[in-house]
Amino acid sequence: MNKFHGTGVAIITPFKSDGSVDHTALKTVIDHIINGGAEYIVSLGTTGEAATLDSDEKKAVWETTVSHVNGRVSLVAGIGGNNTSEVLKDLKKFDSNGFDAVLSVCPYYNKPTQEGIYQHYKAVADNSSLPIILYNVPGRTGVNMTAETTLRLAHDHKNIIAMKEASGNFEQFNKIIKDKPEDFLFISGDDPITLPLIAMGAAGVISVIGNALPGIFSTMVRMCLDGKFIEAQPLHHSLTEITSLCFVEGNPGGVKSAMKLLGICGDTMRLPLVNISEGTENQIRAKLEQLNLL
Template sequence: MNKFYGTGVAMVTPFQADGAVDFSGLETVVNHIIGGGVEYLVILGTTGESATLSKQEKKDVWSNTAKFNNGRVPLVAGIGGNNTYEVLKSMEEFDTAGYDAILSVSPYYNKPTQEGIYQHYKAIAENAPLPVILYNVPGRTGSMVSAETTIRLANDFKNIIATKEASGSFDQFNYIMKDKPKNFLFISGDDPVTLPMIAMGCAGVISVIGNAIPKEISDMVRLCLKGDYESARPLHYSMIEFTRLMFAEGNPAGVKQAMKELGVCADHVRLPLTKVSSATAAKISAELQHLIK
């Protein structure tokens, strides 16, 4: 599990102007992020706009990413949803070649009880072809995976190896860290609070901003994991405004605009998402000038 210590990046899916997946751009994105020194990639999570891709497009993105990566870093596939049986079918059809784990978001929209969330993940754990990382992001799903449910799952299923926590609740973080099994990884799902979360014992981050500035975020995370917070804090503070701008008009519109500025990929997103406004684009450009020297 040491492969999931450090910085993972929730990778964007680049599109062409007509909305088709840009596979040439995908290769550039993979090389850019890995070149920044990150530890692993997460493919087709929320930032990858997975909700707007067809089943075949997902398969093509997964397989091409594995080809472009060529074994350089571990890969995690985002396979989740609010229809448990559909998630199981997707896992059954998933080609695991080149992949090391599955990130599965808590069921959204349905608002299940904690028992429903537990049973959903139980079914996933019992059928998953790879280790599973839980993903708690109540701001998107409409429901919380409680600390109690997280710990219950971690204790009951050894192939549930980690949780990506994006609840923003330090009370939740405290209880997970206090009670989790020793080898169960607690991973930040929010760039801005990664530093304090690592101070609590977090294993690192699955980052959005790392799509654009992989070196800066991974350098900070490595310093934190070494306990060198004095050196990490200036990097943390330098990225605060940039991070805010990444989410000012929705994710991944902000980070795709930054990547366009850097010449990595285009800023096209699929509806219902739209590109950032010209005003926000100008602010992103200005912040990049401060960060990229």
């Protein structure tokens, strides 16, 4: 379980100007994240634009990622959806070699009941050879997985080991952290509130801004996990504005722009996502200059 303490980065998928996956740039991004001190990488989550990759592209991205990481950090694969039977087929086809867990998003669009969410995750957990990390992000899925459902899953299924929580609901956070099994990990799904969530008992974060700024962000997280919250506050505050800018026109457009400005990779997006506006990019550039990164 120590594999998932600290900073996980929901890695972007770089694209060439023609829209194809840029595997050379992907290797550069992986090195940037690892050299910045992140503890693990989440491949093909929302930030990786997984919704616009076909099955062959996903397989190729995972192969590149496993090969290039080469055991340097832990790896998590994003495998989820709103068709339970298709998710189970994806799990069956998935080559889990080199991966340590699966991050599976709460079923979206269908708006299942809490019982439907429970039964979906029960089927996923029962059919996965890897441990499952739940992912609650109601702003994207249209449905909130309640604390009661999360705790029921956590207590009933040993193969469900953690929760990435991005509901923004502190009452819900408190209940999960208070009543979860001791070895079940609560992981922040929102960069800006990672410091207070670690103070409440979170094990760390699965981050977006960690793609661009893994050094600053992972240092802050490690300070918090060591109980050095006063020392961590300046780093936390230094990142609040640029993190907000990276989300103001959607994810991952903002963080891809920051990475382009830092010379890490390009910022090509796949429709229906588009690049951020020139005005927002200029604001991101100014914040990177303030951080002495440009």
